[in-house]
Amino acid sequence: MDSMAEIRNTFFQECAEQLSALEEGLIEMEEGAGSMDTVNSVFRAVHSIKGGAGAFKLVALVDFAHSFETVLDLIRSQKIVSDQSISKSLLRAMDVLADLVGLYRDGNAIAPSVYEQSLAELTEISSRCGQDESDDDELIDFAPSQIMIGGFADEEKTDYEIKFLPHARLYRNANDPVTLFRELGRLGELSVSAQLIKACEINEFDTEESYVAFRALISTTSTLDEMRAVFDFVIDDCELEINHKHSRSVENTELAQDPGILTSASSTIGLAVAMPESTTGNDQTSSTEQDPPAAELEVGRKGTSASTEESRDSKSNASQTIRVDLDRIDRLINLVGELVINQAMLASSISSAGAFAASKVSESLLELERLTRDIQESVMTIRAQPAKSLFQRMSRIVREVAMATGKSVRLKTEGEATEIDKTVIDLLADPLTHMIRNAVDHGLELPDARSAAGKPIEGNVKLAAAHRSGKVVITVADDGAGINRLRVLEAAKSKGLIPVDAQMSDSEIDNLLFLPGFSTAKSVSNVSGRGVGMDVVKRSIQALGGRISIASAPGAGTTFTLSLPLTLAVLDGIVVSVAEQTFVVPLTAIIETLKPDSMMISELGPGSTVIKVRGRFIPIVDVGQALNTRSELADPLSSVAILVEGANNSQRALLVDQILDQRQVVIKSLEVNYGAVQGIAAATILGDGRVAMIVDVDALVDLPTKNVAAEKYEYALAS
């Protein structure tokens, strides 16, 4: 049985779907590509949200959706023609609608400031057509229009006379005077008489023709309106008169004396109207008690004919999906991870047992390996979602920033169908929002500057996603002025981020944007905060195991490229040995590996060494010492230095004994299975069955070492 809470969840899921359809439709309308179908589906989306919201008494949402719907209805009925300004108002209204849905979903209070402005816009638009919103309250009336309060014995009863002449259509629409009078009978003591108004031959009798008029006398505490409500379904399909009768005793003889609408009182037929003792609904429940429990049937597509199957719209495709708890999927992914490890272990032991490459065992093993990889890839795709949901959020950001900065911007998206791991999508939303904001706020020029530069006034921001060599590549490109390298260089120097006399290449200058504390924004803009630090963006991307790069062409714009792993369940790393233990260093953090020679190493003090790489001095971190696997500092000359970059863009040279392999490893959480260990991000199991720790590069870079002094030296020596 559906519980109210479950239906509420369904409602919010459905809202998300409707909002997505709404956005698609509104953007089509804005671009002038929308047909009548588009307007209809946009209307339906808002209407549907309003309907559901009403059921849960989400008042602000209902009110707002109602005003929204009113404007859409005017467009639908072609009473107003949508233009750019209306389209923009509608898009803003959609954003507000999404906010309201979100606030209600999360159980937050709704401040009028959330919707006031947009509501005023909508009201203004509908007022152009003489639609007065305030008078429309009837639609959003939550109170039942009829409240039955019984049992006040001392209440004064009033007598009424009701004359009722059904039209033929009343019968055609499956209404029935008997049910109406039965209903009326619940309100008080009722007697009804019927009179034939038309006669016909029995063989010409039409069940949907009206032959009878009725006259009823009722003694009731109900009001006139309550009695009228009984007839509200049929009020336009009949003639109805309800009049006060002051005397309590009503005599049947009055019928004949007062013909009224009863035109030809040729005969009077007594009509027995059953008046059940019980009130609303209860009688039905009890009468079905002996029935087998009601089956809940949802007649699905199996019950429908095949010919209509294909005509189903995309909405129905949604019903071909099933919802699965994320935990179950993660468990499956984890098990497949185990399978991969076991397969590798098996391969390793078979090979060490000396099986020939051409043997049956080896062949089967190859087949198993292929299958395992297929299963792993298939399982990973379960967690994958199209980039579309992420991109849709960005179009809103573009609109907001464009409005705040007075720029005219068009967002173009590409590769919306590209599938990305759900966690990656979730964690990508914030950095991507920063980037999009920056692109509009800092990347694009103001309209005047654009036209002065001979560009179209409307700036473009392109957001694209694609799969490229086992990675997800996301690009954010603007066609603005490009990076002002002179200004960037000056800013970096004045902030002491680089030496005053540093000579840097264009690409090096562009990369200064990722330095913490870097901001060229002349003033604090309310859009991008402090000209939001790209260092934050870079760190978030690195935390996802990804990389970010920047390319800029003066006058033509700037492109940021994110390269992200397809999944967070496996990572590419190099396997290293340190003090006879095996570790994995994630490939995404590694800049290069070096074999140090004596010329490169400088000692700054006891246990504090730096390595000189192309004129820069980088502090050395001995992994063995940092992770307490040995007490003595390794000899850099007999080690391998792995140059890594951690959070805050600081670089370190990790000293390891030997590089053993480069491979993809399945990530096993250490925190879940054991406990957090500083300097270790996770664990994995290698093909030979050994457990290897995956080093946490950020933590190693941040470890409080004696090399802090060395870091301060870094730039001083660089000159």
Added chain:
Amino acid sequence: MSLKVLTVDDSRTMRDMLRMTLSGVGMTVFQAEDGLHGLEVLETASPDLIITDINMPRLDGFGFIGEVRKKSNFGSTPILVLTTEADPEKKARARVAGATGWIVKPFEPERLIHSIHRVLA
């Protein structure tokens, strides 16, 4: 036999609410997600009562009611319109199409059951 009700609404939320309300009082609930789907389900379900939304894709409530009324075996099946539209013009269109009555969303479960009993002879 318990009463058989066919509910036609494109909103899953509404369908779920109707099902909860109606099956809670022992009715058997059939569901369809728009007018065309409703017509497909109609013969299978052979309902005692139909509750339909107005705004739906493919075939809206007006069209659906009209089609139902054309079928001789459903000519006298009560059809209640469940809609947020309290617009008299819409009510009139629904009536002309053959609707028996209407319930304005959001519905109070008791009111809904009450309305159902009002149209079931």
